Amino acid sequence: MPESDRSHRPLPANRAVFGTTDTDSVHDEPGGGDLHPHPVPLWMLGGVFATLVVLTVLTVAATYVDLGRLNVWVALAIAAVKGTLVAEIFMHLHWDRPFHRIALLAAVAFVALFIGIAMLDRVTYLPDLIPGHAPGVQQ
Amino acid sequence: MASVAANPRYEGKHHLAHHFDTRRQQFDSHKLAMWLFLVTEVLMFGGLFCAYTIYRASHPEIFLFAHTLLDKNLGAVNTIVLLFSSFTMAWAVRAAMLGERRRLSALLAITLLCGFGFLGIKAVEYNHKWQHGFLWGQHFAYAELQDYLAGHGTDAATGPAPDPAADAHAAAVMAELDLAAAVTVAHGHDPALIPRNVHIFFGIYFVMTGLHGIHVLAGMIVIGWLLRRSLRGDFGTRNYTAVDLGGLYWHLVDLIWIFLFPLLYLIH
CATH class of the missing domain: 1.20.5 (Single alpha-helices involved in coiled-coils or other helix-helix interfaces)
Structure with missing residues (x-):
């Protein structure tokens, strides 16, 4: 594809959501399209791990409390919080x-x-x- | 990003494939593809979670009874092992981004060891089920189940410890359901109710934990490959894509276990 075609193509409105395209990556990205790693701070990784362990203990403890039908929902809610932490911090989604x-x-x-x-x-x-x-x- | 160029940190062996304009675009494409793959993984496990939900909603007594045959403690320990491995994997990605070569290799090795630990504990659990015939479908040994329950109190070393409170709770729930089919047998000091078709729980248990175990194994192969490449000096501040994406896979395996553990081991 000739360079002229590329530079005149309009940028998609949803660029921020879908990520870089071949048109904007060269010209608009800071650093000219180079990688810009974002290492997650170690204290944050350690904090997430500690929280996950606490929540695991909590979910085991919760089974000894009789909440009737609510028990399974409590377990799922705790699992959802743990899953969100893993996805947002460990998997970098944040x-x-x-x-x-x-x-x-x-x-x-x-x-x-x-x-x-x-x-x-x-x-x-x-x-x-x-x-x-x-x-x-x-x- | 002038600081990157002036950075003395190890950059790794990197190249830009001819069909990409920039490194950034190359990285983003790889990461997007990985996430789309993870989406298909979630959907695949979704089918099993659906089977679980239907059976548990229709026949709660099976789940309530059968889960007491699992070892809650081993399940909890395995959860911690997997969470710790996720932590070391996330740290490994950080080390790769910072160009810390030795630390990256060490963290990948620890993560791999945790994978072995998880599968080892899982093997102990599977072996216990196998020994007692707590299996799927027609392989479930109902005759041995009664013997097992009868010797429950004396066999604490190989099985879960007897829990009178849980037994009483299970009996109350089953009475509430008015289970005509429930069988009463003497089991040591406590009477236990064995519902029909307990094997259905073990069919679901083995398929869900088995597919998860295969994923752990696959993740370990990926991490082993990453470790080899890390020792070779492939990864650094300008090449961490493979570590990042392998990490995403490992975290997804952790994520699925986070839901499997309470749903299979902690039924109330």
């Missing part, structure tokens, strides 16, 4: 291009949609379920 976070959240959202609709479908055959009689091989 400083990354937003598209990476959007991709991950979209994946999680589609899994939730998948499970949600499968659970809705369960209502159809719910009357046929006999408690304690899961389908399976003969014992």
Whole structure:
């Protein structure tokens, strides 16, 4: 592609979200398109690890408290906090291009949609379920 | 970024592929591709989480009973091992970006060792299930389950410690569900209720932890490869892409375990 074609192409409006394109990387990026590493401070990595350990202890401790149906939601909420810490700090999403976070959240959202609709479908055959009689091989 | 050019830190062996304009563009393309791959991984595990949700919602008694056959302590220790390996991996990425060659190799080696530790503990757990026939489908040994429960209190070295409070809770929940099919057997000092089709839990347990274990193994191969390249002096301030992306994969494996652990081991 001739250089003139490239420089006259309009920049996409969503450039900030989707990352560099071949047009803007050379001319607009600070450092002329060179790498600009962002090492996460060590205290932050250590702090995240310590928090993850504390939350692991907390989630084990939470199983000894009877909250009825809420127990599984408490466990999932703690797991979600841990997952967010891993994704944002360890996986660097906090400083990354937003598209990476959007991709991950979209994946999680589609899994939730998948499970949600499968659970809705369960209502159809719910009357046929006999408690304690899961389908399976003969014992 | 004049400081980068003047930086005495180790730059690593780097080159710009001919089809990229700049290093930045090259790095961004690689990272975007990695994230899209991770998205497919999340979706693949999503199918298993869906199966888990449906079965647990329909037959809570199976999960409530069967999870007591897992070793909560080993599961918790494995969680800490994996979290620690994620920490050392994140630190390794930092070391690569800063051009700290020796530290990078050391941290990758520690991460790899943690991978071995995780799989080792997992092997102890699988072996215990195998010995007692707590397996999937028709391989589940229902006869041995009764023997196992009968000898529960005396066999603390190989199995999870008896937990009267959990037993009482399980019995209460099952009474609440009015389980006509529940079988009462004498197990040491405590009566236990064994629901039908416990093998369904173990089918889900082995597929989910097994697929996760395969991912750990794959991650260890990647980290071993990174370690070899690191020792060769490939990575530095201008070439850390592979370390960064390998790290993303390892963190995803950690992320999935963060959800697997409470869902399989900590059922209440």
